[in-house]
Amino acid sequence: MDWQWFRTQLLTWYGEYGRDLPWRPTADPYAVLVSEFMLQQTQVMTVIPYYQRWLKQLPTLADCAQAQRQDIFKLWEGLGYYRRAEYLHQTCQMIMYNYGGNIPQELAILITLPGIGRTTAGGILSHAFNLPLPILDGNVQRVLSRLFALTTPPNRNQKQLWHYSQALLDPDQPGRFNQALMDVGAGVCLPKVPHCGRCPWQNGCMGEQTQQQHTLPVREPAKEIPHRTIGVGVIWNAQGQVLIDQRPSTGLLANLWEFPGGKVEPGESVPDCIRREIQEELALDIRVGAHLITVNHRYTHLRVTLVVHHGFYQSGIPELRGCQAYAWVELRDLSEYPFPQANHKIIQALATSPSPPWPLEMAEGRVQSE
Numbered sequence: 001m002d003w004q005w006f007r008t009q010l011l012t013w014y015g016e017y018g019r020d021l022p023w024r025p026t027a028d029p030y031a032v033l034v035s036e037f038m039l040q041q042t043q044v045m046t047v048i049p050y051y052q053r054w055l056k057q058l059p060t061l062a063d064c065a066q067a068q069r070q071d072i073f074k075l076w077e078g079l080g081y082y083r084r085a086e087y088l089h090q091t092c093q094m095i096m097y098n099y100g101g102n103i104p105q106e107l108a109i110l111i112t113l114p115g116i117g118r119t120t121a122g123g124i125l126s127h128a129f130n131l132p133l134p135i136l137d138g139n140v141q142r143v144l145s146r147l148f149a150l151t152t153p154p155n156r157n158q159k160q161l162w163h164y165s166q167a168l169l170d171p172d173q174p175g176r177f178n179q180a181l182m183d184v185g186a187g188v189c190l191p192k193v194p195h196c197g198r199c200p201w202q203n204g205c206m207g208e209q210t211q212q213q214h215t216l217p218v219r220e221p222a223k224e225i226p227h228r229t230i231g232v233g234v235i236w237n238a239q240g241q242v243l244i245d246q247r248p249s250t251g252l253l254a255n256l257w258e259f260p261g262g263k264v265e266p267g268e269s270v271p272d273c274i275r276r277e278i279q280e281e282l283a284l285d286i287r288v289g290a291h292l293i294t295v296n297h298r299y300t301h302l303r304v305t306l307v308v309h310h311g312f313y314q315s316g317i318p319e320l321r322g323c324q325a326y327a328w329v330e331l332r333d334l335s336e337y338p339f340p341q342a343n344h345k346i347i348q349a350l351a352t353s354p355s356p357p358w359p360l361e362m363a364e365g366r367v368q369s370e
């Protein structure tokens, strides 16, 4: 295989068509680290404003290490996969306290840090330190599967894919090479419609030569995503504040705030579910009132239908039974807390209903879907 041909083709193409992205010109390893975390599972266009805001508020690794958890989550809100925010925070703290504030330049060490897998480590080391380490995210897996006509589904073919990513990599300009490879994946070798006519590797692509560019990579049949109906209560107290709680530090949507509630059990009505959940999670007695909104939302591994009712505090002192913290807050202060994506519609519905004191039971229910 003439690896040099692939390198020259790609880097020449990149010089002309490479994207102008805010993290590309930087030589600051911390800025590269932030960009790599944000780009895990998230598209470039979505990441850009988050990246810029993050570096404005936390310009150095030390700033990030010392930041409050709450501020970290707030800066990440809306970007999804919130685990990444927590890992990035922890990683910066570990680099600060265990490695004197310098990002370790050894792959074997770097991948021991929270949230850093081989691809993220390769991205950081090649970009920030120009070390010859390959990457293999979803886009790269697709490009390589086509380029070498690999007919095994990528999730069962990791070893071979890593091998190709390493073999192709330009040892002199690994940072540029990896960036260019990502641009091919994001702009040319697209999942549904590969633009082979614009590809720097067209003449060397075994997938195209065998007319498999539309069928590769081979996908394994997708699993059904389970669906759950969730009863959710917006509980009001006599001061016109509403009750929110912070989800546990592990599991789905860890550390985010929510309106208390949970899964409706078989045969249970939604109001019964809300009463039970608030008893189970916070040990409070409430009365359930009018329906506020129903929101359908799809997370990566779960689809939920949130059936939201108003509710009224009756009695009890909150106990933290299934959550980390709780707070009674004014409606206008809700925006200070990081919530799951699906909650924006709930908060919007609250903002457009009349403010308390008002006959809460009379509130009109509205149904809204995806």
Ligand SMILES: Nc1nc2c([nH]c(=O)n2[C@H]2C[C@H](O)[C@@H](COP(=O)(O)OP(=O)(O)OP(=O)(O)O)O2)c(=O)[nH]1
Residues within 6 Å of the ligand: 230, 231, 232, 252, 253, 257, 258, 259, 260, 261, 262, 263, 277, 302, 304, 306, 340, 341, 342, 343
């Ligand atoms: N309670 C609640 N759940 C929400 C909100 N927003 C949101 O996306 N959800 C999602 C997160 C979860 O996938 C689901 C709630 O399920 P859960 O995991 O809390 O269920 P649960 O209380 O029955 O807990 P468990 O018995 O499974 O531990 O709904 C919200 O404001 N309140």
Ligand SMILES: [Mg+2]
Residues within 6 Å of the ligand: 260, 261, 262, 263, 277, 281
């Ligand atoms: Mg719950």
